[in-house]
Amino acid sequence: MKTVLKGIGVVGLILYPCVVGYGLSQGYMFWVAVFLMIMGGLRWVSGGNTLMWPLTLFAILCGGLSLLFKDQAWLKLYPVLMSMGAFCIFTMTLFKPPSMIERFARLIEPDLPHDGVIWTKKVTQIWCVFFVVNAVIALYTVYFASTKMWVIYNGLISYVLMGILLLGEYLLRKRQQRLNQMQH
Structure with a gap:
């Protein structure tokens, strides 16, 4: 339940x-x-x-x-707080490993090699930057954009950007792993 x-x-x-x-x-x-x-x-x-x-x-x-x-501004501020909260959570995992992206990566690849751990830490840092930028844009839409633009950004564009970042990280990590295997 x-x-x-x-x-x-x-x-x-x-x-x-x-x-x-x-x-x-x-x-x-x-x-x-x-x-x-x-x-x-x-x-x-x-x-x-x-x-x-x-x-x-x-x-x-x-x-x-x-x-x-x-x-109603409080209702629109929720995505801003979500991004800042995610920033804090991801940042905290940089200081108390494993990093957030390493945690996600280990769901698919439990035996993540050391190079993968280093890689996922860097990607977690990129996600931290993304969340700050996303929060700033979301905040802008709360006070300086129409509700329609707020919905388009917070209900579509930000999700698409997160998906691109997630997929891009996964594809680049797999590429990096192949290159590392070729070198060894």
Whole structure:
């Protein structure tokens, strides 16, 4: 049951920018805030990795502050806080290894060679830069762009960029591993 709740929470938070765009355009700020708090609550009760708890709390916080101050900007700030939270989590793993990308890489390749560990640490640093840039752009869309542009960036473009970075890292790591094997 916890897995189902976790899945619903994750899908809900991924679709969040679209829910915000539609909800705000229809005047449903209250319901969007409640939705965000429920999605955060689902992630909270489903447990999981304690590294992700701050990201879960951001959902509840943004929804609650939006209701408290009757301000939709708090709903739009959620992706900004997510990026900054991810930046903090990824950065923390640089100081308390394994790095975040090494953790992901070991899901596919449990016997990651030493060169792979070095590689994934560098890629984790790249992800840290990405999250800061993403947060700045997302923040810009909160205050200086239309809700439609906010949805396009936070609900599409940022996801595409993350996908490109993830796929690019995987392909380059495999290429690097082949080159290292040829040298040995």
